[in-house]
Amino acid sequence: MFHAVIPAGGSGTRLWPLSRSSHPKFLHDLTGADRSLLQATVERLAPLADAAHTYVVTGTSHAVPVARQLPTVPDGNLLVEPSPRDSCAAIALAAAVIAERDPEGVMGSFHSDHLIPDADSFVATVRAAAKLAEDGYLMTIGMVPTYPETGYGYLRCGDDLDGGKVLREFREKPDAETAERYIAEGYLWNSGLFVWRVAVFLGELERQQPELHGIIREIAAAWDTPHREEVQGRLWPTLPKISVDHAVMEGAAAAGKVAVVPGSFSWNDVGDWHTLAEVLETDVNGNVVIGDGDVLAIDTTDTVVVPRGGRLIATVGVHDLVVVDTEDAVLVCPRSRAQDVKKLVDVLKQRGDTKRV
Amino acid sequence: MFHAVIPAGGSGTRLWPLSRSSHPKFLHDLTGADRSLLQATVERLAPLADAAHTYVVTGTSHAVPVARQLPTVPDGNLLVEPSPRDSCAAIALAAAVIAERDPEGVMGSFHSDHLIPDADSFVATVRAAAKLAEDGYLMTIGMVPTYPETGYGYLRCGDDLDGGKVLREFREKPDAETAERYIAEGYLWNSGLFVWRVAVFLGELERQQPELHGIIREIAAAWDTPHREEVQGRLWPTLPKISVDHAVMEGAAAAGKVAVVPGSFSWNDVGDWHTLAEVLETDVNGNVVIGDGDVLAIDTTDTVVVPRGGRLIATVGVHDLVVVDTEDAVLVCPRSRAQDVKKLVDVLKQRGDTKRV
Numbered sequence: 001m002f003h004a005v006i007p008a009g010g011s012g013t014r015l016w017p018l019s020r021s022s023h024p025k026f027l028h029d030l031t032g033a034d035r036s037l038l039q040a041t042v043e044r045l046a047p048l049a050d051a052a053h054t055y056v057v058t059g060t061s062h063a064v065p066v067a068r069q070l071p072t073v074p075d076g077n078l079l080v081e082p083s084p085r086d087s088c089a090a091i092a093l094a095a096a097v098i099a100e101r102d103p104e105g106v107m108g109s110f111h112s113d114h115l116i117p118d119a120d121s122f123v124a125t126v127r128a129a130a131k132l133a134e135d136g137y138l139m140t141i142g143m144v145p146t147y148p149e150t151g152y153g154y155l156r157c158g159d160d161l162d163g164g165k166v167l168r169e170f171r172e173k174p175d176a177e178t179a180e181r182y183i184a185e186g187y188l189w190n191s192g193l194f195v196w197r198v199a200v201f202l203g204e205l206e207r208q209q210p211e212l213h214g215i216i217r218e219i220a221a222a223w224d225t226p227h228r229e230e231v232q233g234r235l236w237p238t239l240p241k242i243s244v245d246h247a248v249m250e251g252a253a254a255a256g257k258v259a260v261v262p263g264s265f266s267w268n269d270v271g272d273w274h275t276l277a278e279v280l281e282t283d284v285n286g287n288v289v290i291g292d293g294d295v296l297a298i299d300t301t302d303t304v305v306v307p308r309g310g311r312l313i314a315t316v317g318v319h320d321l322v323v324v325d326t327e328d329a330v331l332v333c334p335r336s337r338a339q340d341v342k343k344l345v346d347v348l349k350q351r352g353d354t355k356r357v
Numbered sequence: 358m359f360h361a362v363i364p365a366g367g368s369g370t371r372l373w374p375l376s377r378s379s380h381p382k383f384l385h386d387l388t389g390a391d392r393s394l395l396q397a398t399v400e401r402l403a404p405l406a407d408a409a410h411t412y413v414v415t416g417t418s419h420a421v422p423v424a425r426q427l428p429t430v431p432d433g434n435l436l437v438e439p440s441p442r443d444s445c446a447a448i449a450l451a452a453a454v455i456a457e458r459d460p461e462g463v464m465g466s467f468h469s470d471h472l473i474p475d476a477d478s479f480v481a482t483v484r485a486a487a488k489l490a491e492d493g494y495l496m497t498i499g500m501v502p503t504y505p506e507t508g509y510g511y512l513r514c515g516d517d518l519d520g521g522k523v524l525r526e527f528r529e530k531p532d533a534e535t536a537e538r539y540i541a542e543g544y545l546w547n548s549g550l551f552v553w554r555v556a557v558f559l560g561e562l563e564r565q566q567p568e569l570h571g572i573i574r575e576i577a578a579a580w581d582t583p584h585r586e587e588v589q590g591r592l593w594p595t596l597p598k599i600s601v602d603h604a605v606m607e608g609a610a611a612a613g614k615v616a617v618v619p620g621s622f623s624w625n626d627v628g629d630w631h632t633l634a635e636v637l638e639t640d641v642n643g644n645v646v647i648g649d650g651d652v653l654a655i656d657t658t659d660t661v662v663v664p665r666g667g668r669l670i671a672t673v674g675v676h677d678l679v680v681v682d683t684e685d686a687v688l689v690c691p692r693s694r695a696q697d698v699k700k701l702v703d704v705l706k707q708r709g710d711t712k713r714v
Contacts, residue, residue: 017669017671296701296704296705298697298700298701298704299694299697309668309687310685311666311683311684311685311686311687312374312685312686312687312710312713313686313687313689314374314686314687314688314689314701315688315689315690316688316690316694316697316698316700316701317690317691317693317694317697318689318690318691321689323687323689325687326668327668328667328668328669329668329669329670329671330666330668330669330670330671330680330682330687331671331672332670332671332672332675332678332680332689333672333673333674333675334674334675336674337656337673337674340655340656340673340674341673343655343673344653344655344671344673347653347655348653353669356669
């Protein structure tokens with residue numbers, strides 16, 4: 001069986017003021033599709049895993065909205081972390097709980113807050129990865145690069161497999177020159193999407209992180225019993241904070257146990273308002289309105305307007321701007337500075353403005 | 358005695374969304390001085406006329422806020438027009454009511470919504486005008502031009518008087534080339550500020566507009582009697598709509614009855630957000646915040662922020678912009694397009710958005 005795991009964390013500060021730590025981006029409808037990014041992710045995965053085989057790993061502060069947004073996912077598949085312990089703990093918990101229920105199962109781990117318009121191509125790629133996962137590889141999906149992006153990690157591939165390649169090495173985010181070289185040499189973007197047999201992943205985890213593996217297996221063994229809360233509450237705080245990349249994947253790649261399937265579906269990590277708007281439909285003037293609030297735009301082009309405060313947003317003579325209105329905050333910045341919205345949030349944190357961050 | 362008359366009308370659409378027809382700019386504090394433009398006007402005139410000698414002419418929809426903003430002005434000095442009949446009716450009504458009470462009185466007519474930072478220089482200029490008004494001239498104040506503005510009318514002056522000049526002609530707003538020539542030839546800007554003996558003005562009104570004069574005198578005679586409402590209600594609608602410039606001043610100038618005193622005080626007609634901000638204090642980055650709402654501006658310069666909606670306004674990487682937040686509308690436009698805010702209001706009017714215009 002295939003099991004879809006969605007770690008749902010992060011606060012999406014660059015999508016402030018809509019996205020807040022109390023209500024991060026995966027809980028929002030950012031496309032006007034009448035569903036949150038999380039709901040869209042579950043829907044996209046439906047051909048691979050029905051609700052009974054869908055898992056979400058999330059923190060205590062988001063468990064309630066996640067539960068309400070995904071009413072068909074069984075209670076026992078919503079894995080609530082008592083505290084953040086980085087991605088290895090989150091993914092290992094899901095793998096171990098699945099292994100208790102379906103020892104032969106294959107799982108994929110998927111971002112809760114990405115946009116992937118071509119769901120068919122995405123599903124076909126995951127299926128190709130699942131096929132190689134059956135053969136015992138820890139699979140990752142390598143996106144075919146379209147330009148020398150410096151904001152992503154890269155994958156250096158090796159020998160061909162049937163439908164993929166062995167992964168030789170993960171590479172950190174490069175500088176511009178290195179990115180050019182990577183592309184020339186056929187490297188792929190690291191998508192952070194993983195597919196594997198849970199038994200294979202847990203075996204690698206045991207080999208590289210025996211302590212973490214032991215704790216997680218103990219928690220998972222108690223998951224479907226009355227002892228879950230007691231065991232998790234006692235053991236979870238003792239888990240080390242480490243990413244799955246550092247804890248497992250890099251070492252597994254060095255041991256020749258990781259493979260890659262290439263993905264050429266378009267995707268968007270919804271990193272900031274500018275990036276988000278690039279994949280949404282524009283009007284004849286290149287403007288994107290995200291939400292169904294009232295907007296009056298005169299002589300306005302290539303502008304992103306997010307009317308979520310119940311007010312009229314009126315612009316005149318405005319170009320390449322981002323304007324976001326919420327109940328208690330208004331953001332104005334050029335699209336070219338959309339990444340710097342994080343700076344505003346940093347200042348609000350310093351100010352102790354807990355309501356608005 | 359000197360009487361200060363303040364016609365308070367107009368909606369100030371270019372200061373939308375703060376200024377609205379239901380609450381136009383003269384009722385707003387636009388300088389952070391804790392008083393409205395109307396209140397600042399009355400205060401500026403205090404050395405010339407105390408509250409008992411201050412008159413406001415306004416429409417029915419603004420009578421209540423005007424009365425509340427000016428509690429010391431006597432009830433009988435707040436002249437409420439049953440319907441708008443342009444400036445001749447408004448000013449003539451004030452002149453005629455004053456003439457009933459003080460036949461020898463001198464009055465000045467002043468804008469309700471202008472900023473004049475140097476009140477002393479302003480008062481001295483009005484006093485100089487009042488002196489020539491005693492001699493029987495209809496006085497106007499001619500602003501000494503500082504550049505060839507095409508948005509103002511001009512005054513062509515003639516022979517010298519003691520402290521002023523005879524006015525030869527009013528000139529309409531010129532094109533740029535003509536404006537250059539006007540300045541070279543010593544023309545002054547038409548301020549729209551008038552000073553005269555009420556008897557002289559009413560005499561000219563009678564000569565040029567005998568019918569209007571007759572109606573106004575009849576209303577004024579009833580003003581301080583129990584018949585005011587009945588008489589005004591019956592006669593006001595019959596008044597022609599005509600400006601005081603066309604009805605009286607142009608003809609009076611042709612007859613050599615108008616004179617000018619030059620004014621060199623700085624003034625600002627608060628026409629739009631950009632113009633307003635030019636006379637307000639900036640922070641080190643050239644930003645102007647109008648209001649005491651919460652503003653977070655990172656890497657933001659020469660920007661006008663008007664936080665009046667109770668929300669945080671956050672900007673990053675923004676330059677030369679206007680951002681106005683009110684309870685039900687947000688405006689974003691470049692300072693260079695501040696005049697075009699009127700276009701937004703025009704569209705809202707077409708939409709029938711009576712709440713927001």
